[in-house]
Amino acid sequence: MEKKLVVKMINNCFKQYYETDAIPISEQELVHLINRILKWKEDEPAADLYEIVNDVIYEYLTN
Template sequence: MDEKWLKKLIRNCFLHYGHDIETFPLTNSEWYEFCQTIMLEKQKQPNLDLYEIVHDVVYDYLTK
């Protein structure tokens, strides 16, 4: 999976929830963790849409 494309999905999801990545930047380790979590979840549940997984992961991050 292309990491650059995945980061774009994550950034767009943050914007969807009203959070600007430029204002509240993520660290490199946070980006890595997001990507790894999303790819692992996609492997566990291949029938789920990637956009749904990204939204779930970002929502979990924002609500914790």
């Protein structure tokens, strides 16, 4: 369940930066982002998932 939520949040976050509904990354990169987000949330349970997703996507796009 949480993985599906993270994918939906990633999609919404990319929509802030791109006008298309498609995610401009490969499936392998998406899996990597999901794992990174879930690991961060596991390490810091009090952290807001929305902020984690935004931070990870922003970092991905700026690097």
